[in-house]
Amino acid sequence: MFKSINSIMPSKKKCFFYYGFISLFLSVFVFMLGLYAYQLKDLENRAESAKNALTYRMNDIFLELKHIVDNSELSCEKEDIDRLRRMTFYSPTFKEFGLFNDNFRVYCTTYGPRDFAIFSSIVNRIKESSERKTVSLVRSHSLGESTFFAFYQGADGLGINGLAPSQVLAVDVDYLLSPDLPYELTIGKQTVVSSEYNHKSSVLAKRVESLDGWAISLVVFSPFSLYWGHLVSLLPFMFIFCLLCCLIFYTAHGGILYYRYSLPLNIKRAIKDNSIDVHFQPIVSLKAGGFHEMEALIRWHSPYHGQVSPLVIVETSERLGLIDDLTWMVIRKVGDFYREYPIQLKEINISVNVDRYSLLKESFAPNLEGIIAEYPELKGRLGLEVTETSALTVTELPLMVSRFEHIKALGIRLSVDDFGTGYAGLDFLRRFPYDTLKLDKVFIDSLKDDQFTRQILTSITKLAKELNMALVAEGVEREDQLDAVRALGVDRVQGYYFCRPLPKDQVITWVEKNATK
Structure with missing residues (x-):
């Protein structure tokens, strides 16, 4: 005599245990792989956004320098000094300005007349630049710290340099990346800003962004600590996903068994009818x-x-x-x-x-x-x-x-x-x-x-x-x-x-x- 479906189907406890194990493995695998892919994509997007923000800031900096040069003369009278001081006061970036001539000698600053030559390495970079501009990182006597320098020379040979704290470059970058993603901002081979990050710690991935036309690079890190922190926060969702998978598997299994064992019952009924x-x-x-x-x-x-x-x-x-x-x-x-x-x-x-x-x-x-x-x-x-x-x-x-x-x-x-x-x-x-x-x-x-x-x-x-x-x-x-x-x-x-x-x-x-x- 044909057995009933309930007598043929495996026990519910056995099915739940079996599909529960599969669901747990699948949940862990899916969430770990999905979080890994998400964190890589997030690193890419945020690093790209930080690069764009840094590019916009650099363009604004040199528009500001060009505006000052266009309104300056080869003189360092009181009105010239006052104008530089006024520009410094209203500048969102710079703490000091200095004008230099076509011989690359600084002759006027916000502190008065000066006469000193710009480093030859910087001069060479200005001359090699198609837009006659460059940046550098030098220790400033006036600011008393490692200082960001931006140089621009107009078509007539009159040029200007602006001094700013190195951290000013990282304001937008820090807003976009901190505190999740540590980063390093460098000019040439010198580090401008380095967020608090232990380089000995394991890194899930890193992304390097370079600014075209500048000797500036941005390295953004995605640490494993961030990955594990996110994974722990997803544990409740992982548990829910595991339960759903277990229910889906169990229901599908029951449906397949019902189909398999109900077919004979339907054939029997069709013959009788x-x-x-x-x-x-x-x-x-x-x-x-x-x-x-x-x-x-x-x-x-x-x-x-x-x-x-x-x-x-x-x-x-x-x-x-x-x-x-x-x-x-x-x-x-x-x-x-x-x-x-x-x-x-x-x-x-x-x-x-x-x-x-x-x-x-x-x-x-x-x-x-x-x-x-x-x-x-x-x-x-x-x-x-x-x-x-x-x-x-x-x-x-x-x-x-x-x-x-x-x-x-x-x-x-x-x-x-x-x-x-x-x-x-x-x-x-x-x-x-x-x-x-x-x-x-x-x-x-x-x-x-x-x-x-x-x-x-x-x-x-x-x-x-x-x-x-x-x-x-x-x-x-x-x-x-x-x-x-x-x-x-x-x-x-x-x-x-x-x-x-x-x-x-x-x-x-x-x-x-x-x-x-």
């Missing part, structure tokens, strides 16, 4: 004036499982002990088909597949006799196709011959289906010849190109003629296959070349159209 459809595939006679035949084939579209394979239906029916019920259902539907279309099917025989082990049952022939009494239209028209799925034992062989004799006495034809691929023995064929041998599609597919297959089919054809059996070639799909089986002397063909299995109303249309062909 006679809701499995029967389609019919014509077996075409190649003889002039010969009559066509048909094979009844099961088809079923489940409302829950979609189109279900006939092979699955048969295997499931065997497992559930319902294969005989399936056979009786198909035979009765063939009887109904004859009753519904008596004129169109007057000269057409129809075959039904039957399991050979069903034939061995003592009750099979009497039950079949009862159905023929119920449907007299089947007598002389019904055929049974027996698939040679396994060899008969010494005990089964005479029993099968006895069953066949009983069935033949009921006016029913017998065919061996898929001949050549199973275990049908020559001894059995000689003791009780079938009415028809059906050649399997495997042989038909390789008939054209395989000489060995051709020799086998030639022998089978000769055997069938000796035993007075008809031959049917299954699976003929192309014209070259049709020509090949015709050359062997096969006079009945079944396959998509002529017609696929069709519902009863469509196959009747086919019969009416091809009755005279």
Whole structure:
């Protein structure tokens, strides 16, 4: 008897433990990998933003210097000094200005007249710059600390330098990066600003940004300490994600099991309700004036499982002990088909597949006799196709011959289906010849190109003629296959070349159209 779904499904505790472990691993992996990717992207975006902010500040600095130079003279009178002091007062960046001439000597500052030369290295950088500007980091006597110097020289040779605390460059950078991302800001090889950061600490990643046209570089670090801190803060979300994954896995697992084990239940119900459809595939006679035949084939579209394979239906029916019920259902539907279309099917025989082990049952022939009494239209028209799925034992062989004799006495034809691929023995064929041998599609597919297959089919054809059996070639799909089986002397063909299995109303249309062909 078919077991219930609950008895087959694994225990809930075992499933929760198994999927809980997978969900935990997946949650940790996803969050760690996601946080890693996020932190790298965040480092890239914030470093880029800091670079842009630094670039804007440098452009503003040199616009300010250019404005002062454009309004200055090669003199250092009181009004010149006052103007420089006034510019210093209103400057957002600089604490001191100094004017220099085309010889690169400073002659005037906010503290009064001066006369000293600018370092040669700075002069060279000014001359090499296309816009006659550069920056430097020098210790200032006036500011008393490492000082940021910005130099600009106008087209007429008059130039200016501005002095500012080195930290002024890092105001915007610090706002964008601190306190999460440590950084270093350097001019040339000298560090302007370095946020508090232990260089011996492990770093997840770092990004280096260089300002085009300036000897300024910005190195931004993403420390592992930040990564672990964020990961710890995400633990509640990781736990929730783990639970959701566990529930999804468990629900999906239950759904798969339900689908798997509910399919047999639905097949059982469909057999009991006679809701499995029967389609019919014509077996075409190649003889002039010969009559066509048909094979009844099961088809079923489940409302829950979609189109279900006939092979699955048969295997499931065997497992559930319902294969005989399936056979009786198909035979009765063939009887109904004859009753519904008596004129169109007057000269057409129809075959039904039957399991050979069903034939061995003592009750099979009497039950079949009862159905023929119920449907007299089947007598002389019904055929049974027996698939040679396994060899008969010494005990089964005479029993099968006895069953066949009983069935033949009921006016029913017998065919061996898929001949050549199973275990049908020559001894059995000689003791009780079938009415028809059906050649399997495997042989038909390789008939054209395989000489060995051709020799086998030639022998089978000769055997069938000796035993007075008809031959049917299954699976003929192309014209070259049709020509090949015709050359062997096969006079009945079944396959998509002529017609696929069709519902009863469509196959009747086919019969009416091809009755005279």
